Amino acid sequence: MVSFINRNFGKLVLIVLFCLWLVVLFAQASPVQLIQEFGLFSVLGVVGAIFANATGAGGGVVFVPFFNYLSFSPQSVVATSFAIQCCGMTAGALTWARYYKRQHGHDHYWKALPSALMLTIPASICGIGFAQYSSQSAKLLEQLWGGANHLHVAFGGFSVLLALAIFASIPLMKRTHFEKDLKTKDLVLLPFISFVGGIVTAWLSVGVGELIAVYLIIRGFNVTMSIAIAVIISAVTVWSALPYHAFITDAVVWQVVVFAGAGAIIGGLLAKYVVLAFSVQRLKLFFGVWVLILGVTSLPIL
Template sequence: MHYSKATLIRCFLFALWCLAFFAYAESPLQLLGEYIGFAFLGIVGAIFANSTGAGGGVIFVPFFSQLGLDNTTIVATSFAIQCFGMTAGALSWFLWFKKEKKSDVEWQPLYRVLLLTVPFSIAGIWWVQIVDWQSPNSLHATFGAFSVVLALAIFASIPLLKNSQFSRYLTGLDNCFLPVIALLGGGITAWLSVGVGELIAIYLIFRRFNVSFAIASAVILSAFSVWAGVLYHIMQSGAVYWAIVLFAGLGAVIGGSIARFVVLYFSVTRLKLFFAGWVLLIGIASLPL
């Protein structure tokens, strides 16, 4: 019997989750009863993240704020959950690219986009974390302002989704702008656990690249970025809320695996309108008005 690479990877991830669950849980049934609801949160966050290019932190940060978690725990836990969801989504997008789009000229810049963004995003994240450069405002205010700007940018990009002619090559200006945006986005991601994927996706859409290509590039970039970002919180801050991660991470793997099908099945314009509206409401609610 032949199994696809994606199926084998998902089985491996689920096996790792089972090992972690029984190793962590002193009372498995009690832990399951208390935290199983976070699996649904992980599914929703990962579908949002991997179908729009925006990080799952857009869902996780305001939810954890309502739970009363401190700022460092919110960001650290969001990073850890996204390690599951963004990795599953990145693998799903990349394997689909290798199978269906490898010879598509509109997808040829994928490797170059990642080469121009991944190292700079990681550098931006580590720079902010190591220097311990605090965000200019509180987490809520910074997150709210970023969410509002992000929502407005998504709304502005929607008319571009009607393009039938897409860019196929990166220009000299792209080679300059992408690393700068990734560096700045990495710094924002260190503060909020979201940022770099959203900025790169919107930039590529405004540059009239294929929308699915832009989303896939942002998801794969975000997967590398959250793994780089979570290392600090595992080794230095110790702020990851592992019980939440255990269940939300499982849901994120499921959500990340099916998000590509959501993008390819539903209207991209409607998805963008729905998520932009949702992000705008969250952003306004997070602002200290």
């Protein structure tokens, strides 16, 4: 029995999640009407999670501009994006963690993964906590971007910078030899970048995964490992951010999450195969162009 569970653990988890989803859906007053109104959000969840978990960029890169287009309030944009990412990024993180354990547990080029996570995850959670619960965070946001009502401008500026960083890192992906160990400077820079990334993530629902992935790639670490680290840290970060919006702001649009979250789980499970099936350089190039377009169209210059 135990061996059967171990062999089929992933499938059993999917079955349990699917059953829970059905229970939540049919517990609603009008499930058929809910499907008609919000069912297509499942496609958005699949697409967003595939890009998020295949590139290390958070799903907010997909969800934020889409929810802005639907005229969600600034808090609902971020809160709903977090809730969906809790589904998709968790599925992706578990998939990457199992891939690491089975395929690269003794790979020298992947040996930095546990240490990098230990350095980045606590710092990112601290950044989330500072941004959400500190009064200084609101003042900082006001000074930098003029407050939450200018979310689209902040998102556009961050997306443009992210796209440029992605383009700059593409030539580095042709390396055949990679860094194996973290250096002294990494012990300082990784927590610092994660803390700043956590703050940015709390404001925009994107940030920490992208920053860490780009940094590790530029430093010369294995590209696929860098993506795996970014996905895992993003998953933990969005879970730490969700309670604030679920219980304090109450800004999550749960009807959207029911369907987009289910799609995100599917996308999170598929993302690893996208990375392994296609050229990482082409995937990054396509994603960088797409992020650049989203960023430019979010700015008030158009």
